[in-house]
Amino acid sequence: DADVTQTPRNRITKTGKRIMLECSQTKGHDRMYWYRQDPGLGLRLIYYSFDVKDINKGEISDGYSVSRQAQAKFSLSLESAIPNQTALYFCATSEVAGQYTGELFFGEGSRLTVL
Amino acid sequence: AQTVTQSQPEMSVQEAETVTLSCTYDTSENNYYLFWYKQPPSRQMILVIRQEAYKQQNATENRFSVNFQKAAKSFSLKISDSQLGDTAMYFCAFMKHGGGRRIIFGKGTRLHILP
Numbered sequence: 001d002a003d004v005t006q007t008p009r010n011r012i013t014k015t016g017k018r019i020m021l022e023c024s025q026t027k028g029h030d031r032m033y034w035y036r037q038d039p040g041l042g043l044r045l046i047y048y049s050f051d052v053k054d055i056n057k058g059e060i061s062d063g064y065s066v067s068r069q070a071q072a073k074f075s076l077s078l079e080s081a082i083p084n085q086t087a088l089y090f091c092a093t094s095e096v097a098g099q100y101t102g103e104l105f106f107g108e109g110s111r112l113t114v115l
Numbered sequence: 116a117q118t119v120t121q122s123q124p125e126m127s128v129q130e131a132e133t134v135t136l137s138c139t140y141d142t143s144e145n146n147y148y149l150f151w152y153k154q155p156p157s158r159q160m161i162l163v164i165r166q167e168a169y170k171q172q173n174a175t176e177n178r179f180s181v182n183f184q185k186a187a188k189s190f191s192l193k194i195s196d197s198q199l200g201d202t203a204m205y206f207c208a209f210m211k212h213g214g215g216r217r218i219i220f221g222k223g224t225r226l227h228i229l230p
Contacts, residue, residue, distance in 0.1 A: 040124070042206060042222040058217070090160065102148045102210040102218060106160040 003027045006091050006107035014115050019078040021110045023091030030095065032074040033104065034058075034066060037088040046089075049074055081114045088112075117142045119209050119221035127227040128197055135182075136192040136224050138207030144168075146212035149183065149190045154204040154223075163205070166190065168212075194226075202228045 004025045013019055023032065034046040045058030047066040055066060063085060067075045078085055088111050092104040118141045128134040140149070151163040166174045166183050173181050178198075182191045194201055207221040 040222055042119075043220040045217060048217075088158070092160075102150055102165065102208075103162050104152075104160075104218065109158040 004091055004093055004105055004107040006089075006110045008110060009108065010111045010113075012113045012115065013081055015082055017081050017114075019081050019112065021076045021089055021091075021112070023074045023076070023107060025072050025091075025093045025105075027093055027095070027105060028071075029093035029105070030071065031093060032068065033092040033094075034064075034074070034076045035090040035092060036060065037090060037109075043090065046076065078112075081112075083114045086112060086114045117144070117209050117211065117219050119207050119219050121205075121207050121221035121224050123224045124222070125225040125227070127229055129229050130197060130199060132197055133193060133195050134197055134226065136194075136205055136207075136226065138190045138192070138221060140188050140190065140207070140209050142188070142209065142211065144211045148210045148212065149181075150208040150210070150218070151179070151181070151190075151192045152206045152208060152220075153201075154206065155200075155202070160206070164192065197228045199228050199230060202226060 007022045030051050033048040035043040037043050044060050046064050049055050049068045052068050065077045088109050090109050091107040120139045147168045149166045152160050153163045154160045164174050164176045164179050178195045180193045204223045204225050206223045208218050210218045
């Protein structure tokens with residue numbers, strides 16, 4: 001089983017719909033992240049959480065919200081999806097020691113298409 | 116603000132050849148970390164190699180090595196004896212040492228290893 005699991009893997013939805021992408025991890029890491037990948041733009045940070053009570057905006061948080069339900073779970077919501085949110089979304093984790101190593105552990109990605 | 120630039124959007128090489136992927140970055144920090152992440156067609160990203168800026172010795176992981184030129188702010192990845200399984204998108208990334216722990220990614224280089 002994957003250490004970082006994202007659901008759904010693929011989703012097609014319509015403009016205006018509410019969408020939730022879920023991430024769970026079995027690595028025991030405190031830190032969790034949501035990134036967005038667009039062709040030609042690399043990965044951009046949406047939100048990150050250093051523990052259950054700590055949520056921080058990344059560089060492109062507008063139009064998104066997150067919930068850290070437990071140490072192992074971090075969900076990303078699009079309250080009213082729009083076509084330019086069509087992208088590949090990644091959840092990632094790191095351990096506290098990762099602040100010195102920088103290693104992120106990624107899920108397999110959730111491809112979202114907004115029509 | 117830090118930036119990471121990968122000037123080669125796409126590259127192709129024959130199997131068994133050596134290939135070098137370029138990365139430059141801009142920062143005023145003195146202590147930081149640099150990374151190369153690999154994203155194969157399966158989508159899941161994995162860390163290939165990491166370099167601490169305070170270390171003069173270039174990092175090496177089996178067939179993967181880096182050429183870290185701190186003064187020039189250059190961080191290239193060399194893949195020796197390339198294999199078909201090296202076909203992937205490669206991302207260069209930067210993380211400053213200190214607060215925030217945010218990792219900044221380049222836009223990626225798509226590498227094709229040809230049989």
